[in-house]
Structure formats: structure tokens, C-alpha cells
Amino acid sequence: MSKPRSNRRRIDGVLLIDKPYDISSNNALQKARWLLNAAKAGHTGVLDPLATGLLPVCLGEATKFSSYLLDADKGYRATVKFGAVTTTGDIEGEVVSERPIAFDREALLAAMARFTGEISQVPPMYSALKHQGKPLYEYARAGIEVPREARQVVIRQLELVSFDGDTAVMDVLCSKGTYIRTLACDIGEALGCGAHLTGLRRTATGGFSLDESLPLADLERLDMAGREAKLLPADVLVAHFPQLELGDGEIGKFMHGQPVRFEQKCEKIQRFRVYQQSTRRFVGLGEARGDGRLHPIRLLAEQAETP
Numbered sequence: 001m002s003k004p005r006s007n008r009r010r011i012d013g014v015l016l017i018d019k020p021y022d023i024s025s026n027n028a029l030q031k032a033r034w035l036l037n038a039a040k041a042g043h044t045g046v047l048d049p050l051a052t053g054l055l056p057v058c059l060g061e062a063t064k065f066s067s068y069l070l071d072a073d074k075g076y077r078a079t080v081k082f083g084a085v086t087t088t089g090d091i092e093g094e095v096v097s098e099r100p101i102a103f104d105r106e107a108l109l110a111a112m113a114r115f116t117g118e119i120s121q122v123p124p125m126y127s128a129l130k131h132q133g134k135p136l137y138e139y140a141r142a143g144i145e146v147p148r149e150a151r152q153v154v155i156r157q158l159e160l161v162s163f164d165g166d167t168a169v170m171d172v173l174c175s176k177g178t179y180i181r182t183l184a185c186d187i188g189e190a191l192g193c194g195a196h197l198t199g200l201r202r203t204a205t206g207g208f209s210l211d212e213s214l215p216l217a218d219l220e221r222l223d224m225a226g227r228e229a230k231l232l233p234a235d236v237l238v239a240h241f242p243q244l245e246l247g248d249g250e251i252g253k254f255m256h257g258q259p260v261r262f263e264q265k266c267e268k269i270q271r272f273r274v275y276q277q278s279t280r281r282f283v284g285l286g287e288a289r290g291d292g293r294l295h296p297i298r299l300l301a302e303q304a305e306t307p
Contacts, residue, residue, distance in 0.1 A: 008039040012060035012300070013231030016213040019047055019055040019202075028216060032057045035219055036227055044069035045176075045205065050090055053077075053202035054210045061300045062234035065285075068206065069237060073156060075204030076172045078197060080184040083166055085194035087140075088126040089181035099193040105163050111190045112170070116158045120150040121182045153178040167198070207239065234300065235273055235282040244272040244286065244294070251276045254296050255283055262286075262294035271297070 015036070019028045025046045033041040042063040044056045053076075058066045083101045086093030103111075123129045125140035129148075139146050157173040172180060181197045188195025203210045214230055222230070250260040254274065266288045274286045274294075284299035 007037065009037050010040075010060055011036060011038050011228070011231070012062050012234050013058075014062050014234065014236055015057040015059065015219075015231055016208055017055045017057055017219070018210065018213040018215045019052055020216060021052050022049050024049050025055055028055055029057050031216055032219065033059070036224075036231075042066050045074070047202060048090075048200070050092060050197075051076075051200040051202060053200075054205055054208060054213050055202070056205065056208060058234075058237070059231070060234075062237060064298050064300070065234060065237040068240075071176055072206035073173060073175055073204075074178070074202060075209075076174070076180050077161070077199075077201045077203055078170050078172055078180050078184060079199035080168045080170060080187070080195050081166065081198045082168070082188055082191065082195045083193050084196060085185070085188070086196040088196075089124050089185050090126075090197040090200075093126070093196070097194060101166055101191075101193045103191045103193070105160075107191065108163060108168060108187075109160060111187050112158050112160060114190065115183060115187055116155050118152055118154050121153050121179055121186070122150050123148050124179055124182050124185075126181075151177060155183070171203070173204070206237070233282065238273050238285060241271050241273045241285065243275065245275050245277040245280075246283075246294075247277050251283065254286065254294070255299060255302065257296055257299070259293040259295045262288050262292060264288065266290060 015032055017028055017032055019025065025043050029041055029043045036059065038059045040060050040063060042058050044058060044066045047053065047055055056069055083098060084095050085097045086095050123136070125145065126137045129136050131139065131146045136146060154175040155172065155178065157171065159171045161169040161171055172183065180200055184195050184197045219227055219230065246254055246260065254260050270288045272286050272288065274283050275281060276283055282300065285297050286294040287297045288294055
């Protein structure tokens with residue numbers, strides 16, 4: 001699949017992929033990179049092979065701003081099967097216990113309410129979280145249980161879409177670092193019957209929605225011009241920061257890493273999206289620190305190719 005490095009193009013932008021089932025996030029990224037013949041690419045948060053849905057892929061200079069999506073809230077649609085617990089917390093594991101289901105819709109809603117807000121989660125053994133340099137799932141596959149500390153995460157919204165007596169579909173909006181498998185298992189335990197995840201689809205992240213994404217198969221069917229037309233500019237990753245324009249005299253200094261005069265008053269340190277006034281070209285992020293200057297903190301390389 002890979003092409004010689006010398007043939008790859010420098011191209012900057014963000015591609016919103018609808019990741020299919022049973023493919024890793026890295027494989028999806030590399031496929032998108034290959035289809036665009038891009039020299040550099042990075043994703044903005046790993047999805048399990050079981051999970052499908054929104055996977056933003058950053059190309060070229062856009063990778064410099066990918067951390068803002070890593071830290072963003074995420075939205076998911078989860079399908080939870082009650083009455084059975086598996087080794088992995090999802091459909092790919094072996095069933096280790098089964099218990100009767102003895103709750104109704106009202107009890108389920110009450111349990112879900114207890115898992116809304118700031119909650120404590122213990123990361124699952126079948127996860128990519130590392131212990132002594134190795135992901136936990138490698139220990140789990142070897143039958144080794146590693147002690148894990150509980151982490152605080154925030155479930156901002158937890159809504160019941162449907163419930164048929166043993167399977168529920170839930171919409172989740174959560175902070176980074178939330179394990180939806182763990183959430184499903186914990187709700188099952190709270191209801192006394194156990195549960196595991198049978199489906200997971202990421203629906204939103206960092207202001208992007210699944211409706212804006214494109215399945216990999218559809219991307220493959222397009223010609224190169226059509227693929228490039230799907231790219232979003234790099235500044236969409238930092239659209240939550242206020243905008244600032246610099247004149248041609250200041251932009252050169254700023255682009256060479258020098259702070260420039262900044263007359264706006266800021267009560268605290270504040271970051272800005274910075275553009276060249278004459279061309280409206282996005283050049284990077286600047287930070288006002290209350291010293292009357294705007295400091296460059298993350299810049300695009302000059303002569304970047306734009307989608």
C-alpha cells in the first residue's frame with residue numbers, strides 16, 4: 001500500500017473519516033494517507049477496531065494542532081447487552097458469567113442517572129493504556145492482571161435511545177479518557193445482571209460530527225481532485241480560539257518566531273488564531289501574556305500547500 005517517500009506530496013488539511021468496523025485507527029489513517037499520497041499524517045484519538053465512526057485525520061502541517069482534538073469531548077452511540085459479562089467488556093470477548101435481567105426501563109434510567117457527571121473509572125485490562133512500556137491488553141492476553149488506579153472522567157450527557165428488555169442503545173457525551181466499555185459494564189453491575197458492549201460508534205469530537213465524515217470506501221472511489229475537495233483547512237482544529245490579523249510588516253517577524261506588539265488588553269493569558277491580513281492566510285497560534293506582545297507558539301511552515 002505504501003509508496004516511495006520521494007513520491008509523496010506535502011499537503012495540509014483535515015479529513016473526516018467514517019472508520020469501518022474491524023480495522024484499526026492506524027490502518028484507516030494509513031489508507032487515507034495513501035489515497036491522498038500525503039507525506040505526513042496523524043489521527044486525533046484512537047478508536048477500537050470494534051468501534052466505527054468519526055475519525056479526524058490530520059495531514060501535513062495540520063498535525064501540529066491535533067492535540068486540541070485529543071483533549072476534546074467525544075460523542076458516542078453505544079449498544080449495550082445486559083445479562084452477560086465478557087472478558088473484554090465487549091462482543092469480542094468470551095462470556096464469563098450470565099445473570100437474569102430483573103429491571104425495567106425506569107430502573108435503567110435511574111442507573112444511568114447515577115453515572116452522569118463526574119465519575120470514577122478503572123481502565124479495562126483490554127485497553128491500549130501502557131504499564132511498564134507495554135499496553136495492558138498484552139498482559140490480559142497472557143492472563144496477567146495488572147493493578148490499575150481509578151481515574152476521574154466526566155459523562156456530560158447520557159441519554160437512552162431505545163431499550164427492548166435486554167439491549168439498550170445510549171448516546172454518550174463524555175470527556176477525554178472515558179472508556180465506554182467500562183461505562184457499559186459498570187451500569188450492568190449497578191443493575192445486578194452485568195453487561196457488555198456490542199456496538200460503538202463515535203458520533204462527534206471537537207465540534208465535528210459524524211454527518212460531516214466520509215466512509216473510506218467512498219473516498220477510494222473518488223479521483224484525486226475529489227479527495228482533495230474533502231479536505232478541511234488546518235485552522236478548523238483551532239476554531240475555538242479568537243481570530244487576529246497581522247499586517248505584512250509584523251507577519252514576517254511573527255513567522256520567524258519573534259513576538260510582535262499587541263495592544264489589546266487581556267486579563268489572563270489568551271491564545272489567538274493568527275492570519276496574514278493581506279492574504280487571509282492562517283499562519284499559526286499566538287499567545288498574549290499581558291506583556292504587550294503576541295508570542296508565536298505554534299506556526300505553520302511557510303509555503304504550505306493548502307487544500
